[in-house]
Amino acid sequence: xxxxxxxxxxxxxxxxxxxxxxxxxxxxxxxxxxxxxxxxxxxxxxxxxxxxxxxxxxxxxxxxxxxxxxxxxxxxxxxxxxxxxxxxxxxxxxxxxxxxxxxxxxxxxxxxxxxxxxxxxxxxxxxxxxxxxxxxxxxxxxxxxxxxxxxxxxxxxxxxxxxxxxxxxxxxxxxxxxxxxxxxxxxxxxxxxxxxxxxxxxxxxxxxxxxxxxxxxxxxxxxxxxxxxx
Numbered sequence: 001x002x003x004x005x006x007x008x009x010x011x012x013x014x015x016x017x018x019x020x021x022x023x024x025x026x027x028x029x030x031x032x033x034x035x036x037x038x039x040x041x042x043x044x045x046x047x048x049x050x051x052x053x054x055x056x057x058x059x060x061x062x063x064x065x066x067x068x069x070x071x072x073x074x075x076x077x078x079x080x081x082x083x084x085x086x087x088x089x090x091x092x093x094x095x096x097x098x099x100x101x102x103x104x105x106x107x108x109x110x111x112x113x114x115x116x117x118x119x120x121x122x123x124x125x126x127x128x129x130x131x132x133x134x135x136x137x138x139x140x141x142x143x144x145x146x147x148x149x150x151x152x153x154x155x156x157x158x159x160x161x162x163x164x165x166x167x168x169x170x171x172x173x174x175x176x177x178x179x180x181x182x183x184x185x186x187x188x189x190x191x192x193x194x195x196x197x198x199x200x201x202x203x204x205x206x207x208x209x210x211x212x213x214x215x216x217x218x219x220x221x222x223x224x225x226x227x228x229x230x
Contacts, residue, residue, distance in 0.1 A: 031056050033139065033166035034198040038117075040086070041191040043071040046095070047088045051196055055102045056162060058145065060111065063088075063095030068192065070172055075179075075186035076123060084119035084137055084170050084192065091151040099145055101160045109159060110149045115141030117194050119170050123187055130175055131187065137170045137194055168196040 036051025036059075047066055050059035066088035073082045088094055094111035119137035141164050146155035174187040 029055075029160070029162045031162045031164050033164055033196050035196050037168075037193055037195045038088075038115075039191065039193040040066075040068050040071075043068075043074060043189055046093060047086075052100075053164070053166070056160065057100040058097070058109070058111070058143065059099065060095040060097035064092045066093045070192050071189045073123070073174065074188045076188075078123050078125040078185060078187070081120055081122050082133075082172060084117065084121060084135060084172065086117045086192070086194075087114065088116075089114040091149065094143070096149070099159075101145065106145075106147070106159065109145035109147060110151075110155065112144045112146065112150050113142040115139070115143060115164060117170070121170070121172055123174070126176075127178075127185060128176060130173065130190075133172045133174070134169050135172070137168055139166045139168070139194065139196070140164060166196050168194060170194050 031053040033051050033053045036049070038047050038049035038051065040047055044065055046063040048060065048062050066086060069083035069085040076082060091110060091112050094113065096108050096110045099106045099109045117137050117139050119135050121133045121135035124131070143164055144161045145159045147159060148155040171193045173190040175190050176185055176187045178185050
């Protein structure tokens with residue numbers, strides 16, 4: 001068994017390292033997302049989310065498509081492993097929507113940054129026209145909220161800047177059909193929903209290290225990009 005305290009300390013050590021990459025932005029808060037969800041309905045659809053953690057609740061009204069690996073299951077075969085990795089980055093993909101930050105409600109904030117999900121699931125040998133599969137996922141990233149659209153100009157200081165992390169259960173929905181030419185059943189992506197859970201299992205140390213390292217990279221890239229823009 002792994003020592004949970006050591007794992008948590010390792011994560012926050014990586015978090016501090018991410019902040020040190022840009023000391024002027026040390027106001028970024030670490031927030032564990034404990035409820036809500038993010039969904040992608042269709043191979044060409046953007047993310048639709050509403051999730052929350054301590055002193056932060058955000059939602060959007062949709063955005064441009066991000067990168068969702070499960071959409072490459074179009075088609076895929078029974079027994080194959082579907083990658084549940086997704087990445088949503090930038091103002092156009094993350095979109096805008098209402099938020100509550102430290103008890104203050106905002107009718108519309110514009111989101112920037114990068115958020116990422118990781119997981120995997122195997123397609124079963126079943127003869128059903130619609131299949132619903134579930135598997136755990138890890139989540140992390142940097143999310144920043146502005147009152148003005150950062151895509152079209154200088155938005156000023158952000159309302160919040162948070163390094164997010166969390167876990168939950170992903171639900172992948174596939175349609176299927178029998179291909180007579182190949183003499184086998186094939187499956188195609190329909191949608192994926194990442195549901196956050198407050199008591200999700202602690203990630204393995206290797207996964208946690210990769211997630212923390214990824215957050216450090218996301219933080220550095222975002223603030224470098226911001227500096228160049230202004």
